[in-house]
Amino acid sequence: MVDQKMYELGTRKSTIRDVFEYGRKLAAAEGEDKVFDFSLGNPNVPTPEYIKEAAVDILQTMEPSAVHGYTIAPGAPAARRAIAKSINERFGMEISEQNLFMTAGAAAACTICFKALCEAEDEFLTFAPFFPEYRCFVESVGGRLVVVPAKTEDFQIDFEAMEKCLTPHTKAVIVNSPNNPSGAVYSEETIKKLAEVLRGKEKEYGHPIFLIADEPYREIAYEGFTVPYIPKFYENTLVCYSYSKSFSLPGERIGYIMVPDTVADFQQVYGAIAGAARVLTHVNAPSLWQLVIARCAGRPSDISTYRENGQMLYQGLIDAGFTCVKPQGAFYLFPKALEEDDYAFCERARKYGLLLVPGTDFGCPGYFRAAYCIKTDTIRRSLPLFKKLAEEYKK
Amino acid sequence: MVDQKMYELGTRKSTIRDVFEYGRKLAAAEGEDKVFDFSLGNPNVPTPEYIKEAAVDILQTMEPSAVHGYTIAPGAPAARRAIAKSINERFGMEISEQNLFMTAGAAAACTICFKALCEAEDEFLTFAPFFPEYRCFVESVGGRLVVVPAKTEDFQIDFEAMEKCLTPHTKAVIVNSPNNPSGAVYSEETIKKLAEVLRGKEKEYGHPIFLIADEPYREIAYEGFTVPYIPKFYENTLVCYSYSKSFSLPGERIGYIMVPDTVADFQQVYGAIAGAARVLTHVNAPSLWQLVIARCAGRPSDISTYRENGQMLYQGLIDAGFTCVKPQGAFYLFPKALEEDDYAFCERARKYGLLLVPGTDFGCPGYFRAAYCIKTDTIRRSLPLFKKLAEEYKK
Secondary structure, X not given: OOOHHHHHXXXXXXXXXXXXXXXXXXXXXXXXXXXXXXXXXXXXXXXXXXXXXXHHHHHHHXXXXXXXXXXXXXXXXXXXXXXXXXXXXXXXXXXXXXXXXXXXXXXXXXXXXXHHHXXXXXXXXXXXXXXXXXXXXXXXXXXXXXXXXXXXXXXXXXXXXXXXXXXXXXXXXXXXXXXXXXXOOOOHHHHHHHHHHHHHHHHHHOOOOEEEEEOOOOOOXXXXXXXXXXXXXXXXXXEEEEOOOOOOOHHHOOEEEEOOOOOOOHHHHHHHHHHHHHHOOOOOOOHHHHHHHHHHOOOOOOOHXXXXXXXXXXXXXXXXXXXXXXXXXXXXXXXXXXXXXXXXXXXXXHXXXXXXXXXXXXXXXXXXXXXXXXXXXXXXXXXXXXXXXXXXXXX | OOOHHHHHHHHOOOHHHHHHHHHHHHHHHHOHHHOEEOOOOOOOOOOOHHHHHHHHHHHHHOOXXXXXXXXXXXXXXXXXXXXXXXXXHHHOOOOOHHHEEEEOHHHHHXXXXXXXXXXXXXXXXXXXXXXXXXXXXXXXOOOEEEEXXXXXXXXXXXXXXXXXXXXXXXXEEEEOOOOOOOOOOOOHHHHHHHHHHHHHHHHHHOOOOEEEEEOXXXXXXXXXXXXXXXXXXXXXEEEEEEOOXXXXXXXXXXEEEEOOOOOOOHHHHHHHHHHHHHHOOOOOOOHHHHHHHHHHOOOOOOOHHHHHHHHHHHHHHHHHOOOOOOOOEOOEEOOEOOOOOHHHHHHHHHOOOEEOEEHHHHOOOOEEEEEOOOOHHHHHHHHHHHHHHHHHHHO
């Protein structure tokens, strides 16, 4: 009577949701201060004051029909011009509004790209650990998600493993740097090598392989870690961006796709993106937020809280005996679990009120994700508990 | 290299867009006062002041994370409670927030329903004249759109023609009342008869047939025309609503799906709707607008401009010798063209600067659509031109 796949996708509980709900119950039973919820990637830095001011000013001074009317499908020209200007200034690109397509956040941006590109039997590669919704999105457009095993020493790319996964059916490679869940930032060296491998394969297979750069965490990168602008290194790159994390606007659904002129057959790709946005019923990205972006694109994000939180959690985990890659970007740490079974480990952590997500959920068993976009004080109070948990394993 | 279907959908020009662009060129060449653009269904009544006030107050007084954070996928409970209350009060229903799923407008609401329900070989029925995007949306989820020919005397339903179109593959029937493009409102008699026919066919086929009520124009109905609340007449109804027209917020993408408890296997349907919203990457409906709706759901829309415009255009057309059903709702008239070929007729009208859309685009050849959500003065000045156009045909 209904599409059973949709029913399953709409009702299957995710581990993250499960963990979160357990936390709410624990808080109700034992008090908020007994819960250390590292499960959700919900930005906790407040939306910048300049965003609020821009939104209020637009509402109070502009004609309502100019604020709330339909925009053309690719988005308000003023928003796209402001974004192009900011990209050109920051990354030395030379794009214009014609290279941008506004979307309802990065989930829509990525899926619109998948839908635009996917033909029969196409494969989309990504690297473990990865954002689990990729599977759902790629499969929903008829593609197959191929996962390259993680390079757990540093969460850069295991190129040998990658090459084994590339086939003539590879339509695109999805990269997400700064990464959810590992917190790693791909180095320029990694991107250069990736571009080289893909160019070789493009020649070998005789067709383009697209690189889809899913970059909601671009602005959240710490000292010493620069996030290379991938279109500078590889022609067939599509950038998917969201203001969810940089401006703490996840509920408003605002982002974009950048299609550089260097992309193989730009007109075909941009046209197919417009068609995909249409059938996914993103009539236009929410119009007020397009106007806010027209005024605020490129303005800095305050990442000091994330920096402090990441450092504190990292140091605490290391002191407790965990192995973990240093915080580089985003707001996640992805330490090694203290036993092979990451589910069992996370279950054990729950006894202390420490709510963590098993790495298996991200295609990387034996690890766990701790989202540190929470109160700094909660992290401080959690450290002795991580220590106790680690001591259990030393007995 | 890309999905060719997406490329076509993203690049094929619609007649409406074509007409609109012609109008812009004409305005540039001969002056704005020479263009009478009846092509677009863009609401021209300003967004109500109370909507602006609510949005500004929410931005200025609430915690940013409470305003801009992710909501749960079905939508903010406060918004759904306010909508449920308003529906219960206005239509004597007894629904709760559990019966509502917030969406990014009606296009998303309808397509989410199509995607949730569509199984292999399913057919979706609709009635000419119809909103042309239905075809694109139904086909994109793998369904087949079956069009019941128009009942052009009054644009109610030709039940004989409808019964011929129903088959065991019929999954749902889409109704859009007040109607785009005909401006007709389905009477209670029509809805009762429709329910009776569908109930009979449900028994005959042994499975539910859903009625998808696409109702963005619900609030725009004129004196003497009441829009029946279809779930009161037919159990398996899903209501798709948008605030685009009632609150003049088309660019913000905010609406909902109402799934009554009476629907066959509520859990399956609601669950599949959640899954469909997920794969169509509507993570949540834009959060600020959900909060605005929580405060403003059910508040009245000012339709006086549309009423005045509709009456004036209708009377002018009748005086000029056109045949046309009286304005009942929405902001469209759908008169008979003065020659059989509606494209040729609209082409001829262009000479006078009258920009109209051929009925063929809505599955109803020989008619044309005139959207009267434009300046009242433009309509007034257009009437002598319609007269001249009609006189051409009398020679």
